[in-house]
Amino acid sequence: MRSLVALAVAIAFGLTPAGAAEAKPNVVVIFIDDLGYADIGPFGATKQKTPNLDRMAAEGMKLTSFYAAPVCSVSRAQLMTGCYGVRVSVPGVYSPGGPQGLNPKEITIAERLKELGYATQCVGKWHLGDQPAFLPTKQGFDHYLGIPYSNDMQRKSKVVGERVVPLVRDDAVAELLTDEKQSGIVERYTAEAVGFIRANRDRPFFLYLPHSAVHTPIHPGEKFRGKSANGRFGDWVEEMDWSVGQVLDTLRELKLAEKTLVVFTSDNGPWLVKGADGGSAKPLRGGKGSTWEGGVRVPTIAWWPGKIAPKTVSDVVAGTIDLLPTCVTVAGSMVPADPIIDGRDLSPVLFGTGTQSPREAHYYFNGYNLQAVRQGPWKLAIAPQTDAADKTTVEASKTNPRLYNLDTDIGETTNVADRHPEIVEKLKSLAMKMNDEIGGNAPKARRPAGVVTNPTPLYPIDETPAPKVAVKPAALDKLKPGDTIPSAAAPQVGGTAFTLACQFETELRDTVIVAHGGAAAGYALHLKDGRVAFAVRTGAKDAVTDVQSGPIKGLVKVTATFGKDGTMTLSVGDQAAVTGKAPALIPRQPQEDFCLGHDNGQPVANYAKGKKPFEGKITDLKVTTP
Template identity: 35%
Template sequence: MKPLLRVLTACLMALLSEQYCAHAIEASKPNIIYLLVDDMGYADCGFNGGKDIRTPNIDKLAKAGTVLKSFYVQPLCSPTRAALLSGRFPTRTGVYNVVTPGATWGLPLDERTLPQALGEVGYTTAICGKWHLGEFRPEYRPTQRGFQYQYGHMMGNLDYNTHIRDGKLDWYRDDKPLQEEGYTTTLIGKDASRVIRAQPKDKPLFLYVPFNGIHSPYQVPSSYSEPYKDLPKLRGTVAGMLSAVDEAIGQIVAALDEKGMRNNTLILFSSDNGGARPGQGTMNTPLRGGKGGIYEGGMRVAAFATWPGKIAAGATVDEPLHIVDWYPTLLKLTGASPQQKLPVDGKDIWPVLTKKAKSPHTALLLHGTNTNVKALRMGDWKLLLPASGKMELYNLATDISEKRNLADSQPERVKEMRAQLDALTKDAKPLGGPLPGTDKD
């Protein structure tokens, strides 16, 4: 019996050791939190030049990490979300514009999403906030796209207090309708904090927090807007809305600290597109244009990355980066499999963040809201093909506000960049859905 007992004991110890190692590997993976603010201007937050809105929690996080001064997204809500979760440009997914309520399309089902990839390596995956990538059939909704937990809304432009959009309730938990009272920004912050507090210590967490603040309709409890009563009415309301987002982010960070998770958490922050109604509601200074456009003000957003001891504090990166880059970067960082059937447009930007490396993009596609509106950045130069069809060329190093069109004086550069732009978009997918008529979403 003794030899048999020794064998059984050895087997048990090996099994326990294997389970321990698996738990240890999972626990060593970083927690990842993506904080996405809706329609925020480039210069709305203090860390990026804002002067009239107090954002102490956001600014503190930015100071603790590295600010990304040339970080690009898509010019509208849904395309940016699709780019983040797939690592692919609209030319691949067909998500150039907004997925409206009841639209019979969304992020294509053959896309391997970021939460799916992270779930494969042991992550708890949760979304608290705005989905906006399709809901007309169950398989397009968050819990079918890799998120193990969902809370918030499927669409944009819902009432902040009643959670109604176009006469219908747009508030869910685990993709099922949820009747609940409260200001959406506050509710999202509280639920995200609850997710953190409930997270097992031996499992890594991917928490995606896409706020609907500061998107229209412009609504905020008076306690937030009162400090800004001397600002013009719309600007004061937007300021209050951003203050509410800042407070919610402070609560999320506090939950991380209480749980002892902060030192092993990578926090990413950005807007989903340029500010809406720039100069009135938001501030994109010194950038030209705003939401929906391919000038810098529509696609270049305030952003940072923070991870104590891993990413330098108080630093800035001026290299051009894109939200598609987080997909391959996070897969490599977490040990998730990079193998998939669809090509990824994003590049690993970890060396840029941690070793002062150059951008991995020699040419960065900056696509607009339909197949005919697009731009390309190569180094400091940016070529635009706007709706007019007349090409524009700017040197962003000397003209960040895109005031001096150099296309006529730089014909060879235009020719070279146009050829590169055409090569990157020659196999572009058609539009996934109808063009939006306004910035309602």
């Protein structure tokens, strides 16, 4: 069977069987960190310029329904194994020095290609476990250079005395990178990648280039700093585009372009809570950490001059899990039936001989929870999709499931489940079957994670707690609408009772008066349809309790009290007080800013749609605790 597949691939590429083995194509996968759907020119970016990616798309194919996972370690496991992250027990993000990683028994794309005679190298962010047993050199790569996890996972080094991340060569720390040194990381990765291509020009090679960019903290190189029209985020996108150009230009120079499949994609959507440093997923809804389209649908381009037709676009549903079987197929082989993988060969779509998704459906997991399923244009959400990383205003849905037609409603704004009950039932059946197989708490076919005993950090770290610095409380009565203060200088409300009082006057009926918190903890005073609402959030998702006054008019005096037993009391002017009860105190001090007249982070309360920033005056603001 393997020989028949190799013969079929050879014929498809116009090769003789004798030349098929000698003509194995090179494979390059460029994997960007936290790049949103609209962050590059071919997918709608205008502020930052990406001429190399623009050219790559003009010479190749844009994949507009290409899926990763909500967070980075899961996406990397999917790319490496061809499996949904949950199948290989990679549900979330690995921390430095942790005991778990991708199981070395899993067979990676690098191992599949290495056994076919490929030279293999990983250059960049690995993030599938940093213990020696989990590093790329133990997972099919001949060599490795990179930061083995996210560039914000810094620890204070005993040697350097600063917070650093390690730069690992093969399986040993070569250097400790301070923030200053991180600014050269794209250039170093690019030089290493180009050097690998040059060194292996006469044999088939697999280059996996998972950049640390554009994950925060943002560190564009000196040549790119201040050059874009989109701040430092745009600067780093433009440097990343330069890096892509260096790789493609090297392939052209060495006359390898027509022998090389290059795939450019991202590990998840933009990190929206980072504001200007977080990118954009427009017109998609949501971002990193969520299973809204903006969290998992990523900008993707496939390039292979002479094989992939130029200026083509495919909306076929595909994803990172399909890269392993696709690359093995174009290398003239096939993936064995065991162990099971979830991905399928995408080469017919790339080469224009097929127009259908190679998979029956695509499944959206968040952790071990199956939250949605897509087939064709239809996406069925079977669990709440609100998430701390989704900065859009999301009202907690009380009705499940929710059906979206992504062909006509790419922004997931309208639930059409009641109009298409037969589609709902069909997709629910698919979801139940997949959840029974690998999701939830009792799956039938989930494989174990890799685990080591006595894990240690890659470099000696200083675990001495940083001294606590006293922060002078801000004077709330000096604030004006639109101001913010950091949470450390705001009233300390975590785990305690408090009273919020103020006077205000506004013509608006829907607006924020005070907000302090986000998706996990906090409180807010706001107007909703001309009534005062006092809300407290005591946990994630739906853990919001609010009480509302009657209609108001003119200058209003408000006192909102949150008692130690969770009792909420709202007194507004001469109206009778209204009460409610939250299940608990706010569990911790909110991490977000204290905001007057707006909410600059993840909404702490279920605000009305279309709310505007406060217009009017707010006086006599006080927040007191016992």
